[in-house]
Amino acid sequence: MNADLIRAAAVRLDGHVRRTPLLSDPALDRLAGRRVFVKAECLQHTGSFKARGGWAAVSALPAGTRGVLALSSGNHAQGVARAAAAHGLPCTVVMPADAPAAKRAGVEGWGATVVPYDRAREDREALAARIAEARGLVLIPPFDHPEVIAGQGTTGLEIAAQAAEEGVTGGEVLVCCGGGGLSAGIALALEAEAPAFRVRPVEPAGFDDMARSLAAGERLCNAPGGVSLCDAILTPRPGALTFPVLRRLAGPGLAVTDAEALAAMALAFRHLRLVLEPGGAVALAAALFRGAALEGDAVIAVATGGNVDADLFARALARGAPSP
Amino acid sequence: MNADLIRAAAVRLDGHVRRTPLLSDPALDRLAGRRVFVKAECLQHTGSFKARGGWAAVSALPAGTRGVLALSSGNHAQGVARAAAAHGLPCTVVMPADAPAAKRAGVEGWGATVVPYDRAREDREALAARIAEARGLVLIPPFDHPEVIAGQGTTGLEIAAQAAEEGVTGGEVLVCCGGGGLSAGIALALEAEAPAFRVRPVEPAGFDDMARSLAAGERLCNAPGGVSLCDAILTPRPGALTFPVLRRLAGPGLAVTDAEALAAMALAFRHLRLVLEPGGAVALAAALFRGAALEGDAVIAVATGGNVDADLFARALARGAPSP
CATH class of the missing domain: 3.40.50.1100 (Rossmann fold)
Structure with a gap:
């Protein structure tokens, strides 16, 4: 796989998917201690990338x-x-x-x-x-397929262009990660278009198979029986196509708790007026609550989806969120 | 006032305000019985236009x-x-x-x-x-000021361009209306750039001073003592600058209930993944629930703001929304 497949997909997608906005808010910057940009794929058609x-x-x-x-x-x-x-x-x-x-x-x-x-x-x-x-x-297939990875990778082409418009030309790009299709696609796109950026996959605690696999250098499985609210990204093990890409290009993986994902949802509600689902909020949660593990004065978090039932969303809001 | 002041404002605003997306979803189209486009000003810096x-x-x-x-x-x-x-x-x-x-x-x-x-x-x-x-x-001042109206009018320049990209070249543009600054600015911008569109101000029931004033041909006040959840757009009477513009350019005003505004918030949550405040949802509510009073096979609703406390938002979600 390389970026040519992504560029070819971008041509086919033109006019059929949205160029979602890259959003920010000073309250989130204060909370994170660095500039935070959110690629709002929850605003994509169907509510996700x-x-x-x-x-x-x-x-x-x-x-x-x-x-x-x-x-x-x-x-x-x-x-x-x-x-x-x-x-x-x-x-x-x-x-x-x-x-x-x-x-x-x-x-x-x-x-x-x-x-x-x-x-x-x-x-x-x-x-x-x-x-x-x-x-x-x-x-x-949901992620282990060249054209699927290429399609998701078009998000990375947009991030490269939109970050440059904001004056950000490098740094860490946090991506909510299940099987790794989006993470791998973005990593390939950035390698070609803006190599000073580095993808960091973010997973729910207990489902950090990608992080552990990257650390081990081989594909590992999650222990069975785990529970998480992040239904969109609960995959048993990294993909056969996605893992080699991320092993070559990605930085160490990150994991956040369900409580942190819910807090990120509440903060995105309040400061970005976006609806995120738990699995779509883990990258923003890492940007806000894993600052010590990040580098640079700006970070980009991909908010991957916003298809959440009203009762769970209300629960996230009721928990409240830390004030910046 | 004319569109030159708006174009001049657009130059000063360039790079400092967001070109917010024009969003749509087939579920909303089905519910409304026509194509519905939402200009998402809740995604603007500060959460409103x-x-x-x-x-x-x-x-x-x-x-x-x-x-x-x-x-x-x-x-x-x-x-x-x-x-x-x-x-x-x-x-x-x-x-x-x-x-x-x-x-x-x-x-x-x-x-x-x-x-x-x-x-x-x-x-x-x-x-x-x-x-x-x-x-x-x-x-x-919040609305009765030429530069304020000009700034709000830049929304209309974007609507003209974005609607054309969607193949929509005319129709009704529903705008949440308090004193009329946004409605007047958009009306002036559309008059100059896309005159086949017509602004319709939308207000909360009991605060429909603009609709009644347009019908009467003179500025009328709201009865004192009214109550509404739409805090952002509760103004006592149309502006001295905004009213003549809307009298010349706008179609009849519309009014919706608080319950309809809350239902529109729930539908925007579910189908657009947007957070709207009640006063920012009345135009979408009119698009969805006042279809008999509208013309054309497409309608544009300006979602003006998304600054809402979590408890009120949860209340909107708990009421549920009609299924398309």
């Missing part, structure tokens, strides 16, 4: 494709469903039965068919493979 | 100005305070003692001095005049 990878993958399919299938707790599914609808392709989504209602509703709003499964008892890969074969569908 | 007018007015002050004073429940004060800080001018804000905590904190965050007053017992104009004279400060 996954609209990029979905469009990149679907738009690269050969003519004659009968339909697509995605395996996702929601954000990837919405991205694929939106792209499939725009390309006139049927879309089936295999989704955990306990996925947030907002995410299921979002997928169905794009006209996709949802097949729920029991997270604890069913083998989702086997189920997806069975459905794909029976219906002649092409599986679009 | 008032950063534009504040910057325009302060940047137009003559050299030697000793400081500025604003009379405001919060959003205008934040806009003026930010501009004053950037221009190295002291800023004093005369603010109701019961203004939302988020707004007071925002003003103080920009280094301004807050002078609270009792909404029911004190004459705020007399208080402000006394302070301005004693300290040698220039009063920046």
